[in-house]
Amino acid sequence: MTPANKIYVAGHRGMVGSAIVRKLRANGYENIVTRTSKELDLRDQPAVHEFFAAEQPEYVFLAAAKVGGIMANNVYRGEFLYDNLMIEANIIEAARQHEVKKLQFLGSSCIYPKLAPQPLTEDALLTGPLEPTNEPYAIAKITGIKLCDAYRAQYGCDYISVMPTNLYGPNDNYNLETSHVLPALIRKFHEAKKEGAPEVVMWGTGSPKREFLHADDLAAACVFLMHNFSDYGFVNVGTGEDLSIYALAETIKDVVGYEGQITKDPSKPDGTPRKLMNVDKLHGMGWQHSIGLREGIEGVYANLDSADWY
Numbered sequence: 457m458t459p460a461n462k463i464y465v466a467g468h469r470g471m472v473g474s475a476i477v478r479k480l481r482a483n484g485y486e487n488i489v490t491r492t493s494k495e496l497d498l499r500d501q502p503a504v505h506e507f508f509a510a511e512q513p514e515y516v517f518l519a520a521a522k523v524g525g526i527m528a529n530n531v532y533r534g535e536f537l538y539d540n541l542m543i544e545a546n547i548i549e550a551a552r553q554h555e556v557k558k559l560q561f562l563g564s565s566c567i568y569p570k571l572a573p574q575p576l577t578e579d580a581l582l583t584g585p586l587e588p589t590n591e592p593y594a595i596a597k598i599t600g601i602k603l604c605d606a607y608r609a610q611y612g613c614d615y616i617s618v619m620p621t622n623l624y625g626p627n628d629n630y631n632l633e634t635s636h637v638l639p640a641l642i643r644k645f646h647e648a649k650k651e652g653a654p655e656v657v658m659w660g661t662g663s664p665k666r667e668f669l670h671a672d673d674l675a676a677a678c679v680f681l682m683h684n685f686s687d688y689g690f691v692n693v694g695t696g697e698d699l700s701i702y703a704l705a706e707t708i709k710d711v712v713g714y715e716g717q718i719t720k721d722p723s724k725p726d727g728t729p730r731k732l733m734n735v736d737k738l739h740g741m742g743w744q745h746s747i748g749l750r751e752g753i754e755g756v757y758a759n760l761d762s763a764d765w766y
């Protein structure tokens with residue numbers, strides 16, 4: 457991949473896709489093709505094939521997906537399975553037909569079995585039952601990995617997969633029903649501080665552990681892997697460090713400067729007890745993250761425009 461190549465970033469308005477576009481531009485790549493979901497519905501097979509025929513991209517980052525936090529995954533189960541299957545299958549098959557040189561598929565750490573040994577190594581895939589709250593999303597993402605592997609085996613396509621841990625960063629979703637925990641808690645603490653509210657409600661017990669990676673670090677890893685990985689399977693991308701949801705809440709509370717209480721809502725699901733990535737494979741290739749969690753949260757909070765929340 458060189459700056460002369462035409463690169464399609466699918467999902468460029470999302471947190472991951474926008475970070476990949478920023479990283480590519482910073483590295484001197486200007487020949488980037490994008491479409492909003494209004495301009496191109498990636499679930500529409502003929503439309504996707506028309507787009508590939510017209511634009512003929514040479515490299516593809518497949519960062520488009522229907523995503524959300526634990527509640528959105530659990531409530532919109534049909535959409536999370538159908539939309540993600542269609543998006544992946546349409547892009548991967550169109551890439552094959554239009555002879556894309558290399559494609560990178562973005563997955564998620566929820567592909568691993570709920571009770572897989574921690575930290576999660578790449579070979580734990582399909583060794584046990586999935587976490588029920590996000591099983592449809594995980595099945596779609598596992599299918600994406602298997603499509604890339606099957607196309608490599610049958611057609612010789614250079615399609616690779618990358619599995620990020622839980623992410624945060626610019627262009628995150630702050631809707632309290634559908635977001636992930638980190639942006640949700642930033643918003644809750646910010647609003648509680650502004651309104652002088654005595655407490656902030658944290659869903660679940662606070663004891664599940666999660667690992668968080670800044671989207672800019674992920675984007676750097678994605679570009680690195682486009683250059684340095686061409687094989688079956690996939691590469692975990694994370695920090696190799698996790699913390700409890702309660703500890704995360706305390707960190708965000710401190711960054712925001714809120715002085716009230718944190719209370720628990722055990723009627724909300726905890727989800728997977730822990731999903732810490734083993735990042736030995738990535739480190740062995742020579743890449744490490746650079747943005748620490750507190751520093752990353754401070755950066756996101758300092759640049760927030762809360763008008764975007766509503």
Ligand code: GFB
Pocket residue numbers: 524525526527529564565566589590593594621622623634635636637638640641657658659660661664666701724725726727728
């Ligand atoms: O980030 P989150 O929604 O997704 O929730 P998952 C992580 C943990 O934070 C759960 C707790 O234990 C939540 O109960 N939590 C506490 C909260 N307060 C809140 C809150 O205000 N909002 C939210 N959303 N959570 C998703 C998967 O799982 O992670 C997806 O469903 C995907 O498939 C994604 O893999 C990365 O980490 O549990």
